[in-house]
Every structure is written in structure tokens, then in C-alpha cells.
Amino acid sequence: MEHRQILAIFYDLTNAFGTVCVPILLRKFEMNGVRGVALDWLRSSLTGRTQVVKMTQRVGKWERTVYSSEVSVVRGTPQGGVLSPSLFVGGVCDMLLYVLIGFTVNYADDTFLFDFRR
Numbered sequence: 001m002e003h004r005q006i007l008a009i010f011y012d013l014t015n016a017f018g019t020v021c022v023p024i025l026l027r028k029f030e031m032n033g034v035r036g037v038a039l040d041w042l043r044s045s046l047t048g049r050t051q052v053v054k055m056t057q058r059v060g061k062w063e064r065t066v067y068s069s070e071v072s073v074v075r076g077t078p079q080g081g082v083l084s085p086s087l088f089v090g091g092v093c094d095m096l097l098y099v100l101i102g103f104t105v106n107y108a109d110d111t112f113l114f115d116f117r118r
Contacts, residue, residue, distance in 0.1 A: 002118070003118075004116050004117060004118055005116070005117040005118075006114055006115070006116055006117070007102070007114065007115045007116075007117060008112065008113070008114040009111075009112070009113040009114070010112050010113075011111050012099060012109055012110050012111075012112075013109040013111075014072045016088055016108070016109030017076055017077045017079065017085070017087075017088050017109065018058060018075070018076035018077075018079070018086055019075065019076065020075060020076050020077050020087065020091045021044045021075055021091070022047060022075055022076075024075070025046070025087065025091040026039070026042060026046065028090060028091060028094070029042060029073060029090060031067070032090075037089065042087075044079070046077065046078075046087075048072075049072070049073040049078070050070045050072055051070070051071060052067050052068055052069075052070050052071075053067070053068040054066075054067050054068075055067075057067075069078055085107075085108035085109075087106060088108055088109060089106065093106075096111075099113060101115055102114055102115030103115065113114055
């Protein structure tokens with residue numbers, strides 16, 4: 001029986017979807033053939049976004065709601081968006097081209113690198 005060792009690295013990027021640089025992501029899609037209406041739709045979905053925090057306080061029968069100031073969202077994919085994992089992968093898929101040994105398995109922001117040794 002042949003004995004082998006396996007070297008494995010698992011990593012999960014923290015706040016991965018929130019770190020995507022939108023201009024670079026759009027350029028990568030364009031360089032890979034996404035053009036016209038599809039690229040325009042992506043651009044309009046990922047740029048010009050804003051967010052507000054809503055806080056509601058309830059005491060007995062009284063309720064008070066306050067809102068934060070509106071701020072621009074300049075990077076990242078929409079939190080909870082159905083396409084956010086795919087958009088993230090589109091932004092980092094070329095990173096895996098630089099892994100020179102072993103094998104990689106990638107799903108959204110989770111990556112598993114492994115290699116067998118004798």
C-alpha cells in the first residue's frame with residue numbers, strides 16, 4: 001500500500017462580497033465578452049448605490065424610528081443579492097491562475113487548495 005500525505009489549505013475571505021472593486025469587476029466582465037445590455041445592466045446595478053440604517057425603539061406603546069444619513073456604497077456587491085456570489089467569483093477567478101501546484105476548489109468566497117505528496 002502506498003502512503004501519501006496531503007497538504008490542504010482552507011480559507012474563507014471575511015467580508016468578501018463587500019471588498020469587490022466595482023470598476024475592476026466591470027472591466028473584467030467586459031474583457032471576457034460581456035457587452036451591451038448585459039454590461040449596462042451590471043453597471044447600473046453596481047454603481048450609484050446608497051444605504052441607510054434604520055433604527056426603531058419601542059417602549060410600551062410608544063415607538064420612535066430614526067434613520068442615519070444616506071451614504072454612497074462605492075465597492076462591493078449587494079448584500080444578500082442572488083448574483084453576489086457569482087459576481088464575486090467573476091472578480092477573483094483569475095486569482096486561481098496563479099496557484100502553481102496542487103488543485104483548487106472554489107465556491108464564492110470559500111477556497112480549498114490541496115496537493116498530494118509521497
